[in-house]
Amino acid sequence: MYEEPYKWVEAVGNRRQYLDEQFKQGSPVVALAYETGIVLLTVSKGTPKLYEIYDRLALGGMGHPADLEKLRFSLLEMAHVEGFNRSPSDVTGSRMVKYGIAPLIKQAFEEVFKAPFIVKILLAELGQKSGKETFLSINYDGTFEEGGHSAVLAATKAIEQAMLKSLPDERRSLEQAVGAALRAWALGDRLQGRALEGEAGRGDEATAAPSSSDAESLYAHVRETVAEKSIECAVLDRSQAGASKYRALTPADLGRLLPRDIQSSIS
């Protein structure tokens, strides 16, 4: 039935609708450059969503854990074989995405007889030189965007835009970056929640009133959420000794870095 072109277009359209539905309750992901590297943050329940891919590459994901795992393994294989056969400096996020997983994701998305990957992926790369960070975000259809300061994943483009806008433009200390990332996460998560509630027809909730994005109400949202979930945070830290720059922050690290309003509710 899909031989006819318009039916194929219709099938892809349906698929888009189906996939959009899958991310509505997902947890947003935030990645942001700070003074000596990149911080990644999300709130997860059980399965982790932030991973180390290579010496200077970190992954954040949203979607189905099994699909994320599949793509994580593809990235790990590609990165390590390339790093071994050529050199670690040839393993770049841009190459991994453009010639590696973006085509894979696109193909799965368009082959309407097969299951698509239910994932959105964010790759953060610490450049060799300070200030040369790369952020790549890949949508479920294989389209990707590249940025140099921050990137986020959320259920819709509009929510992603609102989150990006809330992030500071200049590099801050790790502590400040963690706070900013957490507020952006809370903003995204709250907008997603409202979009779900307001689905009956209250329109696009991403354009929330600015008053509702003040730090206090965002932290209140985090406090409500983290009761049954946990804040997951990792850094690619230039000052880390050795070739591998990735480090998952421990609860003790977070205890020191998180804003005071939150510390009490996670300890």
Next chain:
Amino acid sequence: MGMQGDFFQLLKAQGYQFGAAADGSHDPQVTTATTILAFKYRDGVLVAGDRRATAGNMVMYDRTDKVLEIDRHSVMAIAGVPATAYEMVRILEHSFKYYRRTQLQELSFEGKLRAVSKLLKENVAAALAGTGAVAPIFAGYDFEQESAKIYFYDILGAEFEGVEYAVSGSGSPTIRGILHYVNTWGDLPLSAMTEEQSAVQALRLLTSAAEFDSATGGVNREANLYPVVKLITAKGIKTLAEADLKHTFEASVSRQG
């Protein structure tokens, strides 16, 4: 799924070949590397190696680094054919990283030892042909046992634990006797020595090896060339700086003072 997280298997699946025998019967002048040693001191393990690489009686290179960091807590010191040894180190380095990143946990110390043995076994044909023999020392911090450990290998992949110390390379017969002597009848057993005291021993031992083995580099003060000395503790690996080695050498090794 069987061997999940196995980087070497992944490489082989992509057509990579390691340890193929080459005909060495016409006695080619293969580059080799020479004296390496490791011993347990008070806080962990010290691993050291001279800097010379030779081919027959020719000095190929005097700045070789034979003590190579594989990850944050393990080091491999190499004696034998550097071409094979460096390749082994590269495979191990990527294997441990790949395991940690895919399995989301560190490979156990025992698992790391197995990986070294496995590579040496894969390499037997080349080792016997004379073009790829490597006899390494592997040292690292074992978090399960909470102690730093030393293992040494023959060229066929047999694994032995160096309970107090281990040596390898052409200069090793000289210093093996000294290590035994110092450890048994010296003022302090090796395991009671501080970082500084053990650095003095390492420099003295390598200087002695260079005295009797032309293929060992020793210390070349004019060229400011000192052995590579690394210390492994629970905190990680520390490489002694050249300036510190120079100071130690002048204060406690050089007879001119």
